[in-house]
Structure formats: C-alpha cells, structure tokens
Amino acid sequence: MATKRKYDLVQGEGTMESLRHYRWVAVLMVPLHMSLAFGLQQYVAPPEHPEMVEWASTVKWAHVVICGFVIFSGLLSHAYVRRGKHATAGAIVLQIAIAAGYFYFGAVISIADLVANAGAGPSSFMMICIMFGVLGLMRPGISVPLYTCACMLFAVMLLRAPIDPAHITSAGIIAYVGPMLALLASVIVWNQFVRAVMLRRELSRSNTALMAQQQELAFLADHDTLTGLYNRREFMRMANMELARAARAPCDTQLIMVDLDFFKKVNDQYGHPVGDAVLKQVAALLRSGIRTTDTVARLGGEEFIVLLPDTSREGALAVAEKLRMLVRAEPLVMEDLSVPVTASFGVSGLLRNQQGTVDSIYAAADRALYVAKQLGRDRVEYAEPESSELSSGTAEGLRA
Template identity: 60%
Template structure:
C-alpha cells in the first residue's frame, strides 16, 4: 500500500471519528449536566460548611499568618458556594426545558468545568503561598473529578484542560511562592491536567462507544420491527396491490358464512377478471401490467362499500366478498364496478391504457349453509359465461345444490 493511501485512510477514519464524536456530544452534554446537578446537591452545602469551618479557625500563636490563609479560603469557599448554586439552578432549568443539547447547554457544561477548575487552581495557590492545607492535592483531585464528570469529546477537553494548565501556570508564576520550588510545581501543575485529560479521554471513549452501540441497536430493532410488520402484512396481503391475498380472503369468507348462519343473512361474492390482460403485458411489459393491476385494485377499493372485502386471487383475477347482500344487490355492485373499471385510464410510459373487466356473481340465501368453495365455484362459472359472451359484462350463477353442506 502506498504511503498516500495510508494517510488518506487515516484521515478518513479520523474524520469519521470526529463526526461520530460530534453526534454523541449532545447526548453526553445532557448527561454531564445531569451529573453536575446531582453533584451540586452535595458540593454546595460542602462549600458552605468549609467556609464556616475556616471562618471559625483559630491559628496557633506560632503561625499568625494562617489567619490570613483561613480568610482567603473563606472567600474562595463562599464564592464556590454561590457559583455552584447558580450553576445548579441554571443546569436544572435547562434540563427541565430541553431534552436535547443546544449551544447554550454545551457552553454551560464548558463554563462549569472551567470555573471549577479555576477554583481548584485558586485554592491550591492559597495553600502553596501559605504552605498549608492540601496543596496540589486539591488541584489534582478537582482536575480528575471533572475528567470523570464532564463528558466532553477531545476537541473540547484538550483546550479546556490545556487552558487550565496555562492559567494555573500564569498564576503560579506570579504567586509569592518559593522560587526553588517553582520548577517542580510547574511540572506537577502540568501532570494534574494531563492525568485528568487521559481520564476524560478514556471516559469519553467508553461513553461514546456505548451511545453509538445503543443507537445502532435501536436502529436494528426499528428495522427488525419494520421487517416484522412487512412480513405480517405480506402473510395476508398481496404485495403488489395491497389487497388481501387468496388465503386471507378464504378465511374471512369462511368467518362471514359462519356469521351468516348465526345471524341469518344473504352473502354474495363477485369475481373480477381483467379482459385481454395478456395483450397489455405483451405490449407494455410487466411494469405496464403491474400498473394496471394496482390501478384496478385502487378502483375496486374506491367503488366498494366499507363493509365489502376485495382481494386478489392471483394474476389478473380479483374477488369481492359482499356481506349481507343478496342477488340483486350484488348485481348492482358488480355493474357499478364494471362502469368504474371501464372509465379507468392508466397513464403509463407517456401513453394511456384503457381497461375493461368481466364479472361473475353468485350469492347464497340466509339459511343456505353454503361453503366458500360452493359460492366461489358458482361465481367462477358465471365469470366464464361473461367471458364467453363477449367480456366487459356481468353474469350471475347460483351454487349447485350438491355443493351445499349437509344439514347437521
């Protein structure tokens, strides 16, 4: 592999990683703000208690300068208390209003991190100047704490912790500390944000991977649900027209005939067969034929009553179940459908396709105790007659007596 290809591949992966980090940052910011809000409930009273403790501090007689150290810490702790309360209230208000991060949320996240890191640097310098307190331990602890709490991508965390070191280094350079210790303090001051940066990067990497994996799983689950819905639809529907398929129509017809025996009523079916459909396929190809089938299905759906059930049997054949409908009503519906199909013109490939259909109608009386096969066979015979007599017409046939179920 040529070096240029390796560099190009690295840059492509790097850009993809940056884009993924950018997409995750919004969710990470909201999680960080939720963490800040929870931690503020602990740190705000802690700063108030520390301010009271330092205010009540009495330095030993041998070190009167520690009184000034305590006063400086009282001011710092009170300022931190006020800042944490304000930041906590702002965070709470933003979290209540928004479910997703915006520029204000990210800015608040950076501001809270930066100001608290500055507080750590300020308190540490007070300890160093008076050679008391926890010294650099406070700075290190706060840096690492925000490396864990604040979920920021490297493009944000590197400048934040880098600026933290620069500010601390500047303050250290101008603080009245022992010049002999300044070099070692600078080294330690650089190590603290560096360790925090490593912690922040590891924390971010783990969080980003979990978010991306969760999103991928969500997309996969949504795709699986869609596939399951499609499979469930195709189990009882025709894929091309969206009408019920033969199997589902037979099931629905059986249920309707059973219902018609419990609540006596007539039931009818209409078989529909497009005329000269093979010529349409030969002239316009299967795409043209598919367009005709879909237009016919739409025409049937539009012309039928809400209680009627159309289905596609296969090829160019359709069938309609008409509950609570006798011979005359079924013939009226069939003639209405014939007129609707005849007036349908399909626009295809810059031309127009005119269609007609033949209709076979059959019905059973309220107490006939008929089967689906019986009424279907009768409608099929009627359809055959319609074809033989010239097509584009409606014919009727009654089921044969031998096709009825015997009385139980």
C-alpha cells in the first residue's frame, strides 16, 4: 500500500516529465518521418524484386500516418504541459496513447521488412519499445499491461503475415525479448525516478521546515513570545536609531510607559492563563491605537512601552489618554468570565532642541508612571527629564 501511494503521488509528475520530453522528440521525429516518407516515394524497386514496391508503399504510408500522429500528439503534449504542473487523467491517457501508437508503427514497419526481407526487420520494433522504456516514466501498473499488449500485438501480426517460416522463430524471439527488455528498462528508470522525486520532495520539505524554523528564531530574537510585540532589546535598538534620526532632523520624541493596574490580583484570582490572555489583549489594543510609525514593545511582566517619533508633548498625552480609554473600555471576556482591565501611563520625551538618551527619557517616564500609580492608577502623568539625565543619561534604564 505504501508503494502504491508513492506511485500515485509520483505518476502525475512522471507523466508531465514524459510529455515535456516528448515535445522535443516530436520536433526531431516529424522531419525525420517526412524525409523517410519522401525518400520512399522516390524509391524505384529493382525489376527482379517487384515485391519491394509494395514494401516501399507500406512503409511510406506508415511514416506519413505516424508523422501526422506525432504532430497531433505533440501539440496535445504542449497544451497539457503549458496548462500546469499537475497531470490530469487526459495527460496520462495521452502518454499511453503515444507509446501504443509508436508500438503499432514499429510493428507495422517491422512486419513489412520481414515480408519483403528488407530494412531493419524486427529491430525497429525492439528499438522503439526500448526507447519508450527509457523515456516513458510509467509505473509498472501501466507499463506491464502496455508492453504485454505490444508483445501480443507483434506476435499476432507475425503469425498472420506471409513470412518465410525460417524467419518466424527468430522474429518471434525478438518480438518477445524486445518488449521484455523495454519493460525491464521501464521499471528500472521508473524506480530511479520515484526515488529521485521522493528525495527531492523530502529535501524541499526539510528546507521549508528549516526556513520556517529560522524565521521563527529570527522572530523570537526580537519579539515577545506571548504578545508578539517587540522585546526590550529590539525596542532599545529601534529607539536609539530614532533618537539618532531626530538629532539629524530635529523633532520632538516622546515615550509612554504603560503598567497594568493590579495585575497580580488578576493572576491570583483567575489564574495565569487568564493573565496571559489579558496581556495579549492589551498588546493588541496598544498596537491598534498607535500609528504605523510608532513602536510598541513589552518590557516584561505587565509593563509596556511606546515610542512616538515626531510627536509633541500634547500629542503624546493625547495618545496616552486614547490608549488608556481603549484598555479601560475592553474588559477581557472569556466564556462567562469578564475581567475589567485598567492601566496607568507615564509620559516623557525630548524636545527638538534637547539632547538625551533613551535611558534618560525612560527614567523620566518611569517617574511619571510612579506618580500615576500614587495618585490612584488608571490615569496619565507627564514628567520632564532632569538636566542630569539629559547630560549623561541614567546608568540602568532599559539595559537592566
């Protein structure tokens, strides 16, 4: 069953690969068949061998018919290949029909050669069988009955043809050996193709999994795993870049510290899964309430931080108030449970004529947050960076 499933998965790809090959074979075979038909049309049989006239006519028309067949099947193959990578039932039927058509052509010209004792004899039939055995890419479930039928076809045609009995035995051996050798080649090539395709698919899956793992590791390196927000380290890097940009093109830069009120009680009363759900909901609300140019991150625990580039003090206070109302208006709802959530906000920043570090703004925003907590929570407070912080920055801050 495992082998059958594997063959089912690969047969479509094998058929499309065969049709792609056949398009180029058709381009080569059409002029070959046409030139052979034209040459036989010009053929003049020796007077002592009048039977060669019928032989030339039979072989000529066989090449004319197969030439038309190759043109038609080649165009169909091109249409199937252009349609997509996956083989349909029609494409598989076309693949079988192409092989069967060529087998019949090979049998006709080989029998004609044997009757007239001319040409390549049964070798033509054997060569065609082996060619499709190598290029056909058909599973044994298709190739075994196909080559068996080809062998039986040639045997029946051989018995009905007016051939010298002395040649029937040797021709019969070739009629049997040719398809069997082709079938053996077909099975070998098919199994090699299956192994190559399955290995390629396994490598593709491994590469996809590896890339997904790398992307996940890259994401985890600078994001918080619970909320999906930037982590402290990545926020620090982005904030330093923004302050460097603000120094080149002077503008106000503001920072908002966010701390959830009584979050320990939420964990103690409802459990940590509910606490995690609260954190994820607040993170989503903070993200939705800022501009795309702003940056929000989780510092750790129940603390968040927002960077507002090119924003005045009044603008930062308005954003903080907006975020406070968003958090307050959205209690966490889980089944029949409703958990009210509020947060306190501390705001600070640098004016365009001030120079400072991220740590200096952080320290001032942290003081403002402390004041908001002391004054009853669920409110917004602002604090200016101190002159000592602007000159040298704090020693701890975000790097803690």
